[in-house]
Amino acid sequence: MIVxxxxxxxxxxxVILDGVDLTVPPGRMLALVGPNGAGKTTLLxxxxxxxxxxxxxxxxxxxxxxxxxxxxxxxxxxxxxxDTALSFPFTAYQVTLMGRxxxxxxxxxxxxxDHEAAEQAMAATGTTRLADRSMATLxxxxxxxxxxxxxxxxxxxxxxxxxxxxxxxxRHQLAVLQxxxxxxxxxxxxxxxxxxxxxAARYCxxxxxxxxxxxxxxxxxxxxxxxxxxxxxxxxxxxxxxDDVTDSLTVTALETT
Amino acid sequence: MPAPPVxxxxxxxxxxxxxxxxxxxxRAVVTLAATLGGLVVLLVVAGGxxxxxxxxxxxxxxxxxxxxxxxxxxxxxxxxxxALVVEQIRLPRVLVAVLVGAALGLAxxxxxxxxxxxLAEPGVTGVSAGAAVGAVLAITSGAAxxxxxxxxxxxxxxxxxxxxxxIAALSRSRGLATVLLxxxxxxxxxxxxxxxxxxxxxxxxxxxxxxxxLQGDLDxxxxxHVRLVLLPVLAGVAATVVxxxxxxxxxxxxxxxxxxxxxxxxxxNVLLVLASLLTGAAVSVSGVIGFVGLxxxxxxxxxxxxxxxxxLPASxxxxxxFLVxxxxxxxxxxxxVTLQTGVVTALAGAPVFLLLVLxxxxxxx
Numbered sequence: 093m094i095v096x097x098x099x100x101x102x103x104x105x106x107v108i109l110d111g112v113d114l115t116v117p118p119g120r121m122l123a124l125v126g127p128n129g130a131g132k133t134t135l136l137x138x139x140x141x142x143x144x145x146x147x148x149x150x151x152x153x154x155x156x157x158x159x160x161x162x163x164x165x166x167x168x169x170x171x172x173x174x175d176t177a178l179s180f181p182f183t184a185y186q187v188t189l190m191g192r193x194x195x196x197x198x199x200x201x202x203x204x205x206d207h208e209a210a211e212q213a214m215a216a217t218g219t220t221r222l223a224d225r226s227m228a229t230l231x232x233x234x235x236x237x238x239x240x241x242x243x244x245x246x247x248x249x250x251x252x253x254x255x256x257x258x259x260x261x262x263r264h265q266l267a268v269l270q271x272x273x274x275x276x277x278x279x280x281x282x283x284x285x286x287x288x289x290x291x292a293a294r295y296c297x298x299x300x301x302x303x304x305x306x307x308x309x310x311x312x313x314x315x316x317x318x319x320x321x322x323x324x325x326x327x328x329x330x331x332x333x334x335d336d337v338t339d340s341l342t343v344t345a346l347e348t349t
Numbered sequence: 350m351p352a353p354p355v356x357x358x359x360x361x362x363x364x365x366x367x368x369x370x371x372x373x374x375x376r377a378v379v380t381l382a383a384t385l386g387g388l389v390v391l392l393v394v395a396g397g398x399x400x401x402x403x404x405x406x407x408x409x410x411x412x413x414x415x416x417x418x419x420x421x422x423x424x425x426x427x428x429x430x431x432a433l434v435v436e437q438i439r440l441p442r443v444l445v446a447v448l449v450g451a452a453l454g455l456a457x458x459x460x461x462x463x464x465x466x467x468l469a470e471p472g473v474t475g476v477s478a479g480a481a482v483g484a485v486l487a488i489t490s491g492a493a494x495x496x497x498x499x500x501x502x503x504x505x506x507x508x509x510x511x512x513x514x515x516i517a518a519l520s521r522s523r524g525l526a527t528v529l530l531x532x533x534x535x536x537x538x539x540x541x542x543x544x545x546x547x548x549x550x551x552x553x554x555x556x557x558x559x560x561x562x563l564q565g566d567l568d569x570x571x572x573x574h575v576r577l578v579l580l581p582v583l584a585g586v587a588a589t590v591v592x593x594x595x596x597x598x599x600x601x602x603x604x605x606x607x608x609x610x611x612x613x614x615x616x617x618n619v620l621l622v623l624a625s626l627l628t629g630a631a632v633s634v635s636g637v638i639g640f641v642g643l644x645x646x647x648x649x650x651x652x653x654x655x656x657x658x659x660x661l662p663a664s665x666x667x668x669x670x671f672l673v674x675x676x677x678x679x680x681x682x683x684x685x686v687t688l689q690t691g692v693v694t695a696l697a698g699a700p701v702f703l704l705l706v707l708x709x710x711x712x713x714x
Contacts, residue, residue, distance in 0.1 A: 140608050141607070142604055142607060161612070162607055162610050162611060162612045163610040165608070166609050166610030171604065171605070171608035173604045173605055176601050176602050176605055177602065178601065179465050179466065179600070180465075180467070180600055180650065181655055182597070183654075186654075187601070190597060190601065190609060193611070194609060198594075199591075242609075246609065
């Protein structure tokens, strides 16, 4: 369970997040949505322990994440950044195995359990066929899938993903969101930054709409995705309908206001 | 809406998985054993050749006999002259080359990993330039001796590391880019100081001494030098190898590394200081020697891949092999030509490096 409590984050003199409260219990998948610069990535990074809040705190099972050692934190929270640049030719399998780092002693070599976890993660993300390829030769989407495999191999109860489908084609977008939703249904806590409101509404159990460093609305998709909220957050006139085929909400932006 | 169940091969419909696990494990072990074993053999051969060659030629059998006698295994009679040459002249020189080469190879691979840049080399933070200022000051002031010269050089290296950190800490952003920029500025500044000292050298003798030191030379190294560099290098090697898996993960970037359980800031600081000290200790007894720290990690990466658990020890071994061989070549050149060890490493290293660049570019293109 992740609890964000009165969070304020500053970078230099500008305030990125202010007064953010959020609770995500296990078994839920929450999408952070909102316009560019709303603070979605900063919120995700703060939950991952990468930013120190100037006020408020992030609690993981009642303990502030900033008080946990990186290794302890990494066993509980896995984080998938937007993109990762690798200047040395590790293979996809080696990168996936790096997800096992927090579970291994300093001088330990990967054991059977570590290889098992890495292999399963590659199978689940459909990257097994890329195992021996150098990361440098993969496409942006393939790299994103391998990094997701690494995050899964980390086997943490909380999974944070920053725009995990931004570089993916249609089919892989669905597959990855299905996979993340399956993780949540299996009892993990999943937080994901998404730009596509329709995908967010379809796959996530709840949404948090951020604008200007604050949470404008949070809860079930139907509660968050209203024309009034969308107008306030994005400055657009939009209609929200229920899609007959997917039985989820769809947003159509009509014009800027 | 309930999410559909996730089948095993959800995303791309992979063919039934061949096990990458078993293949990868076996291959990793074979690569590790073959690379390290091969390098140790190479080092023993290069060291043996270096000890046996010279104005007084010592046959390989006698080299083995002399070394064995020191280990308490009498193998046969050798002349005292041969024994003296080996013990007092060639063995210390070879050992200094081994230790300096290992330190530079290791420091180079650590710096390349920390800066995420295959062009980083051991002197990137300015330590070599700082050591040069210390050494040149010692030479021009006439204080240079077997102990004073390395000590002055190492003091220069230490001061430089301190300065890099002091300045980087003063600036608000403590990122790696800051360290790099400070290093570049210090390299330029200290280089200018060396030039000024050279231009104002008191006499021909010290000028020659300076030039030799700046090019890197292993002439007349003694057991004193071996003792000076032995401990720092062994400690540095041991400490660096402790962090080898952290270095792998750190190549994924700061965020990914920290959320994978690496204390990035602390690990980076420790390793930067360690690598700088290794470089400083090495350069103090040998003078500035280029290309060893740049080339060795590249060759290993091409042969055995980028995993630092193999890369670090293998780069140290290859650095040692490279420097021992270069030093032997420098000693054995025919009479009218004299080349210093550092000149040979650059003459041999630069073309090798160019070939590597072409080769690796072509294989990834």
